[in-house]
Amino acid sequence: MDDKPGLRERKKLRTRAAISDAAIALFLEHGFNQVSVAQVAEAAEVSKRTLFAYFPTKEELVVHRLADHEAESARVVRTRPPGTSPLSALRGHFLAGLQERDPITGLNDHPMVLRLTRMIDDAPTLLARMDRFKAGAERALADALRETADLPELTARLAAVQIVSVQWTLSRENAARLAGGESADARHPGAVADAEQGFALLEHGLGSLAPRR
């Protein structure tokens, strides 16, 4: 398969990494909007034209690192042990993520992660790109649900968008708290409680919502 990387391929890998590293470093230091792609190209010792040969947009310089996580929920659903419902598998995985301080749960307070979160929040175009990321996660999860839980197309899609939206909201909530100064350890119990509530809503529905007014 790929037993023979070849000089050309290796060089491309290195160039790509150099561009990405330079970009992240500059963006973290000065902010996404404050750094032009020309500056990134210069820092990576590459022409602007070459930079765009490796990354189609400025946003991709940041977001490409999350590409693996796009199908994470789908993977969890596909690899769940027999006898487990998709939802409980996802809940278990999310709670484990909280415990491990997985950045995708929003519960990681390493300075670099905090700065990254802030950088993304401050850049509208990056935020928009994150929505496309969400959309990809929804599609992947819908496919996984359809195939492993034998759901009809639309049901799978409806379930997927609900699940991804809730996870996303939980994650954003945690990130916002940490951005506000709370430590991950201090936040953890609350994050767990919130996650339990979110997944409970997913499982049992909003039927218990107060009717009155």
Next chain:
Amino acid sequence: MDDKPGLRERKKLRTRAAISDAAIALFLEHGFNQVSVAQVAEAAEVSKRTLFAYFPTKEELVVHRLADHEAESARVVRTRPPGTSPLSALRGHFLAGLQERDPITGLNDHPMVLRLTRMIDDAPTLLARMDRFKAGAERALADALRETADLPELTARLAAVQIVSVQWTLSRENAARLAGGESADARHPGAVADAEQGFALLEHGLGSLAPRR
């Protein structure tokens, strides 16, 4: 309040409408990406700088017409009759929308609406802008839920994102079918069935999803 429009205000209104009309017409005719804002400005007999005084971005030339609908779900929840749950009020409103072929349900097959849908789908930046629209609807609905159903902050947000996501998915499904040639009348029964299913999932949760594998 506004009993004295004044010449200045009236002229601004007319200019704004002229710009918007010219934009929509050109976009529908040639596609969003194929028309530059300079061309829109010229068609509206206005300088490019003036155009950007009225609309902050190119996307806003299209999306500003949906501004009223952003708080629609929130309004429905707030004005629901006593004794009604938020969810059943929203379901009723969505089903009524289907019956009336409200474009926001995706079930309107007027040629102009179809072209508009297609135009949006073909323009990534417009699609991204629609996500921001969704986010606004979520916020508004969360506030309405919090205030009229006495829900805690996070619960309201979680419920809101689920609801808006489901409505959006239902609407997109309808729009996609119509874009594929189906007529609104032919699609209506299916759209109703899908909506019932979506709201049932919201109400009773995903707990009934198959556990096996």
Next chain:
DNA sequence: GTATAAATCTACACCAAGTGCAGAATTATC
């Protein structure tokens, strides 16, 4: 009605994200 102040519009120069293209430099192949 006219003068003056305030809001608005315009032209023009400018920046940054991308793209197209022709040729130079590099890598693979024989």
Next chain:
DNA sequence: GATAATTCTGCACTTGGTGTAGATTTATAC
């Protein structure tokens, strides 16, 4: 080592969007 295929570069160009100075228009005071 020659040649073919990739890749990189520099440069010109388009487009969305902004800053600014001055012209034009509208409102207000007399």
